[in-house]
Amino acid sequence: MDDQPTETKKSRPPGTSDIKADLIAVVVAVGDNEPYVLTIGLKDSLPSGPFELDHRSLQSGLRKWVEEQTGHALGYIEQLYTFADRDRIGNEQQQRVISISYLALTRKEQAAGASNCGWQSWYEYFPWEDHRAGTPRLIGDLLRPRLIEWAERVHEAAIRRERQWRAAIAFGFEGRPWNEELALQRYELLYEAGLVEEIAREGDSNDIAPALGRSMIADHRRILATAIARLRSKIKYRPVVFELMPPTFTLLQLQRAVEALAGRLINKPNFRRLIEQQELVEETGETSLETGGRPAKLFRFRHAVLDAAAGAGTRLPLSRA
Amino acid sequence: MDDQPTETKKSRPPGTSDIKADLIAVVVAVGDNEPYVLTIGLKDSLPSGPFELDHRSLQSGLRKWVEEQTGHALGYIEQLYTFADRDRIGNEQQQRVISISYLALTRKEQAAGASNCGWQSWYEYFPWEDHRAGTPRLIGDLLRPRLIEWAERVHEAAIRRERQWRAAIAFGFEGRPWNEELALQRYELLYEAGLVEEIAREGDSNDIAPALGRSMIADHRRILATAIARLRSKIKYRPVVFELMPPTFTLLQLQRAVEALAGRLINKPNFRRLIEQQELVEETGETSLETGGRPAKLFRFRHAVLDAAAGAGTRLPLSRA
DNA sequence: TCAAAAGTGTTATCCTTACACCCATGT
């Protein structure tokens, strides 16, 4: 941009700008009623790589890294957040790293290339986020007492109440409803309370607190939490689920996909009505004869609505089951 | 696009990472029923500066630059978007610049320090965005015919229809409703149609198409459009307007502020009800005796709701007048 | 007395939610 609105900057010697930009991808897919994220390496980490001169854009740089590291070609991509860390361990000099994170949606079927990568369920990293079979035991048995203890630990009444308040909002204590979109706040709360520990670099094994979910390298788990929160929020007003579906699918398959992402069950009749009433899908004319029950009509996404959806708020329902 | 696989990167000599990061701020305030943006320099540009080693974080770097260039201390800050340009004019070598843009909300009263900065109304840059006095003439007289012409210019029927479709959605042609949140799409459409021209660097005067709004340097006007769209969307579900209000205010002042941002009028009784019912404000007990009419009760924002609002969707209404 | 702004109340409508129920197929 015009780099020197003030005159001081001009005097810096060229090439001294010690900044690196890292591109980090949260690649999401759905299969077997589970939401998956693409990881690489033995230690869990997200696909990532530096932004370089010959990348045409941030997005194309990201695509290139992911393709190279995992063999996956990405479709839908959306920027998540950009942040800077003072010094990442492993940098000799104090070099600044800017991390630009992205959410990508894909289908699991795409040929998985490299051997050192694989799909992991979200809920291995965030076991407290899956409420499809009711509130997980973990929350009442472990998180709640530990969070209460964390709140009690402080002496000032105001801060104590503020901690209790935040925990109640985030986890739905004291009769509050569970809100699946608060995934990031929950992770941050647990982090602040010292209940989740991340592996700093390489080396440490992962058995610090296995009940509290698997760790990831550096801040990757936080980025994943950001992605989950964003996606859970987005599926309610933009038809992005279809990026995760095969070309044709039954309405129940679609519903299960949304439920997997949201981590909660939704009401079948209402779901179908809203999908069809918004004309998001059209029948293929064929039926699927899978496991048990009456054959289901197969549907296909109507790509035409994407144009319309760009304007109006096309929404997916999440009414309680 | 095609560059080397993973291992080659390691051999790059240190200090060669030719990347600069720029922080750009869209600082917004409201006064006299007008939404304002803070600009610097003779040519219109947004406050900005490079991210440097001694900045504690991206946000603190941004604060520092804005304070230095304009004398304004920022309160509420929110990240907008990060993007990269191949080569910006003014860079001798092909240096990569990453721009990280932010939206900041403040009160106009804060002492304006530097002399080369000032507040400009949004609508000088986007005259088609202000619908408070009805749909601007500009749209029907100039934009619509030019956009139709732009659509007709192309031969393939499919693309022609797609252009007409996009224009209709964005600007509310063919009986469609006006959607104030589509500010960015509208700007991009006009840009694509060649109806808005930006000043590349310095030098060119601004009278290319004065009816189509003032230009800004580089892509700053696009960033401003992004900020407007984001803010117009956000005021509907988060109580951010209060960041722009003085400590105490009347309900009509509050409504006028929202109207200024949204660029359209809203219904008074409904507005008041929603505000009070959500307990966003409390009476100070005093009244204001300003211009004409019955004295109005003064209110103050209840900061307590910010905690609650972090969870639930506290919303501001935008019902049609 | 009139204009201008502050306020209050009521009603129609739509959307969401919840729930009840029937249909078609394989074992």
Add this chain to the structure above:
DNA sequence: ACATGGGTGTAAGGATAACACTTTTGA
């Protein structure tokens, strides 16, 4: 027959939008 999933209908409740109306001040 019955389990499993597919599929339809309807009624209650809440939120929104639209509009009508009264009150209080200054000129």
